[in-house]
Amino acid sequence: MHVSCDQVLKVTPQTALQVQYIQELSRQWKLDLWKPDLIQEIYSGGEIHIRVQSSNVQQMKENLLQQNIPFGIMISDVQKQIDYSSMSRKSTGRVSLETYDYEIYHPMTEIYDWMEQIKDKYGDVVTKDLLGHTHEQNSIYYFKIGRPSQETKKVIFMDCGIHAREWIAVAYCQWFVKELLTRQKSDSLIRKLLKQVDFYVIPVLNIDGYIYTWTTERLWRKNRSPQNNGTCFGVDLNRNFDAKWCSVGTSDDCESYVFCGPSAASELETIAMIKLFEKVKSNMLMYLTIHNYGQLILLPYGYTTNQSANHYEMETAAMKSVEKMKEKHDNEYTVGSGSVILYETSGSSGDWAADANITFSYTYELRDDGEFGFELPADQIKPTCEETLTSMLYLFEYINETYLEPLEEEEENPGGGAAAIESLWINIFLLFSVCIVYVLSQ
Structure with missing residues (x-):
């Protein structure tokens, strides 16, 4: 039977020859690897998730059967899955903060409106500033959230939306800001944090790519900068930082989903973030970068199996935080160094922050663990955000007890x-x- 839709297959090669065969098919057909990111990270016995274009689905299945490679269907119709949540992605026009729905995905126009209204309503603790501009001249903004103080304050830095198709990351950043602001009067921990800590939050870093996922290609990953004289587009921004740039787990082919760029920090988005980061680095206590999927909290490093200087403390705090997460929705997350529990990668922002001697550097890979992948349904936004916030609040409590001064x-x-x-x-x-x-x- 002819299959006329893209599918995501779960494939588990059992031998080195089967691994080599799948790698060759991936190169030949330019398959979109969801897990792992790079064909070099495919290994025997490891489950891989591959989005296969409709024109190749039937042939792919026949080839796998001929090679006796076990496989199953993860998503039978990618477009149908995209359309399934289309109602939650329709623009509702002008945003009202009072009725803003944090349980649906929002296009960039609505997020821009939301940011402006957050700044207006919570002006006593929130400033909205320009981070920079993209290749398509879209403005990147960030929030600084904290009580004004004459004293030097610690900094917690968070970014979301580095990878365009990871919509749940963008949704979480909005949820996080909302919770921080609405709880400030009733939650003693947040009240204290806002007095001693400034939160720097970038709700969407890869704005060009995010817009492209709404208008053209839902599963686009990179930014939209022209490469190779315009023959291809986009750089994987989480391979573009100066952390053993382009050494492992990435590609120098501009058509690759994990293209590292022509040089470290070549992209306007990366440059803008680094500029702000350097400005506040001396007081930065924690760096958080939000992604999906896999249900992981990654510690540095991805480019080496060596551990960061603060590995034990980071791991201990994160392990306790995932215990709290499980209490919330009985969902399992795994903690560990990226190179150990995920795959080798270089040029990531989390490793770059660790190399800059930031005490805590965590990469969150949110839901799910292989049912929907990057197409997480909107009805999972709320539980995903609730459990993630539970984890972070524990980390903040640890910071409060260990690193912040007691208040009168x-x-x-x-x-x-x-x-x-x-x-x-x-x-x-x-x-x-x-x-x-x-x-x-x-």
């Missing part, structure tokens, strides 16, 4: 000073009343 009691409990004064006056009044009664009774 009246600062930790706004209004506590006034309550104490009121209580003092009541006690004085009662004491005075007792004395009057005693005098009159004599």
